[in-house]
Amino acid sequence: MKKNKFLTILFSIAGLISINSCEEYLDVESLSNTAEKQQFDSASDTFSALVGVYNATMGDNTYGQRMNLILSQSGDDMRTSGDYNANDRRGVSCFGAIPTNTELIRPFLDTYAGIERANLVIKNIPLSPVMQTGSEADKKLMNRYLGEALTLRAHFYHDLIKNWGDVPFQDVPSADLPDLYLAKTDRDIIYDKILDDLLKAEDLVPWRSEANTTAQRISKAAVKGLRARIALARAGYSLRRNPQMMMQGSNPQKYYQIAYDECKDIINSGQHQLNSSYEGLFRSLHTNTPDATNEIIYAIGAFGGNSRTDSKIGYYNGLRHDDTDWKSSGGINAIPVYFYEFTKYDLRRDVNIAIFRVNTSKQADLQTSINWNDGKFRKSWTSITGTSQNLGIDWPLLRYSDILLMFAEADNEIHNGPSQEAINAVMAVRQRAYAGNLGQVGTIPTDKTGFFNFIVKERMLEFGGEGLRKYDLIRWNLLETKINETRQKLTQFMNGTGAYTNVPEYIFYKKPASSVSNYVPTKTAQQNVLDIDFYLNGIAKADVFYSPNQSVSTPSGYTKVNWRLAMTQPYISGDPVKSYAYYFQPNRKELLPIAADVINSNYKLTQDYGY
Structure with a gap:
């Protein structure tokens, strides 16, 4: 499969990066002061360091499998296949994962590795001689790299918070810390910090058309869209440590306004539109075909045919193939x-x-x-045959339809009911889904509660299998409600009522x-x-x-x-091995346990939530 120029450069440089991977939690990068300065003494060398930050989003342990396909299960749309086991992927899906679960440690550690790499870039770009004596063009490039690193770091912290809640926070390289043993920082403090970072990054990163780049590279819309997503998480509910219960973040209207403004900027920019074909959008990810409408605002790239930089998207998940040409597991x-x-x-x-x-x-x-x-990811939609598990399918982290629905949600909260703009945004998503049958689109409610409930369902329909649903339900404090509703629906389904x-x-x-x-x-x-x-x-x-x-x-x-x-x-309830969401407990299982090995490596780190 043919990859875009950015990914080709990215992976050709990846093997030459002098900044090494942070293999354990808060390990110090093995760079002398001299080597660190040399890494950032030119725009090209700095870009190679930035590539290392992007690289931390890829592979089995993050967005090649675990972060997007395993830790995100399950809400009321999908669940992991197979019977419950507390120590593997099915333990996560059944809300019964324990600290020794093998799926937990690498996403946590590899995400902190990405933070460490980002911190080195963020620290050293302002210190680089390029920023003092370089050309204006090189300075502009360096500022763009800084904005990308700030955005990636914000993304990493959001991933940690949505899975583990309060986590240790560092915004400098580990070598600059007086004490490597960090306690947890309240998530609201981290959220406010990274929201400020993203506001700064907006001014540094160009729109996609200005840079002639692709979805695998962070653009201004990606920064703004991620800022909107994080603002909605900050405005919403999450499981707190003290008291141990689901609580809404402080001053939610402030953060709804941030989400509203950022989404509206993207909508007004004209940079992104809905692809007329919902299916075609996902097929393009399988063939690495550029999406002419730019609906995919940011996709995490996959390349190289290995577990470190490629993905198992379409092999681990998606349509199951038993044939030898397209063998895949349907996980x-x-x-x-x-x-x-x-x-x-x-x-x-x-x-x-x-x-x-x-x-x-x-x-x-x-x-x-x-x-x-x-079914959104299918090996048979690629050109790869045989037993290969790495298919080079990029992960669509942020789509324009998400921008429209986040805008509508924030608008509804700010104005105590939806504006016509918000209704039009939801209608655009609906009309794409009902192309050829627009008379069946239905009526969108105009009262605040009805409109919110409509968005709750519309996001379920639009983003099924994209790793968003569980986290949406958590920030709305609806996870328990929807699990119970799903059990009731399954019972009615069984009985035909x-x-x-x-x-x-x-x-x-x-x-x-x-x-x-x-x-x-x-x-x-x-x-x-x-x-x-x-x-x-x-x-x-x-x-x-x-x-x-x-x-x-x-x-x-x-x-x-x-x-x-x-x-x-037994599928519905009562069977500890087979039942849907059997081990879910409100005010506890909204978050995952931290891996035991991570806890054991830091005496200031607490497990919490009864794990």
Whole structure:
């Protein structure tokens, strides 16, 4: 696959960086004062140091797998596949992770490695001789690098806070600290610091068009969008240490205003638009094709075919392939009732949720409702075949649709109800989802509570499988509520009551001849579903998921697949190994435990939250 120029430069330089990775928590970088000065004595050398900061966002331990696909599970859209184990990825998804869980230590340590690298860049750029005697062009470049490093550091701290709450804070390199053993800093103090840093970075980093750069490089819109996201987190709820309960941040209106202003600046800039194709947007990530509309404001790059710089996106998660050409594991399952949050007209449904897997003959095998996968990432949408687990798929950290919905949310809070601008922003997202069926978009509420609830659901539909939902629910203090609602919905789904009265108990479909491969990855996700040969019994194919069964007998030549019948009580509650969110406890499990080895390395660091 062809990568953009920035990533090509990034990875060619990565092996030459003289700033070494911080392999353990708060390790001091092994640079002498002389070596540190030499690293920043030119714009080109400084860029190589900045590359090291970007590099810390990549690979298995951060946005190649763990930070975005494992720690983000589960909300009310997706969960990790498989049975509960306190010491692996499934422990995280069931809210039962313990301090020895193997998924916790590397994201924490590698994120601090990124902070250490960013601190070195942020410290040394103002001290560089380039800033004193260099050309104006080089000074401008150095300031841009400074803005990018400030933004990346803010991103790193946001990742730490949303997963672990209060954490040790340092904004200078470890070598400059009088004491390496740092206690936790209140998250609001950290948030306020990084929000100020991002405000500074806005003036240093150019708009994408001004720099002729791509989504893998931080632009002014990326800075502003991240600042809006962090401001909403600061305004919202989080699990506090004392008292140990979910509490809203102080002075929330101030932070809603920040989010509103930043999003409005991006909207007014004309730099970014919605891609007309929701599916096409995600396909472009698989082929590294530039998104002409620039909807993807910032994507974390993946490159190199290894666990340090590439990603397992599309292999670990996404549509499951059992065939040898596109072998992938399908490690994330869609919660069955998530499928029914979408209407049959919503084009996002079949992109977000894969109700089939591809068998060894490249045929679409319809799956029972408890075995559906997330579908936005599919190995068969790449050009990579065979058993490779690293597919070079970038992670879309920030999209323009998020800007529109954050703007609408902040507008609603500031004005005690939505303005027409806010309604229009949400409508734009809806209309893209209902392209070809605009009459089915529905009415957007205009009262504050109704509009907020509409956004809560719209974000669920728009960002399913993108690692945002759990954190959204936490900042709204809705995680407990939505987990309980989901259990109630699953019970209704199992019993065929309420909204699921017309959901079939089972579905019949006919497999093609063994020599026929009926899964065609170039077709749309919706067409892949419609290509399945369902037994219709007089109903339209689009209605097969919404019509109760008329016959119990399996028609000749068809295979019976349990739909509602796949749902059983152990999936819902009562089974400590299989039940959805079984170990969740309010005012405790909104945050993860810090890895035991990290706690043991710093006598000032406390575990908290009953872990």
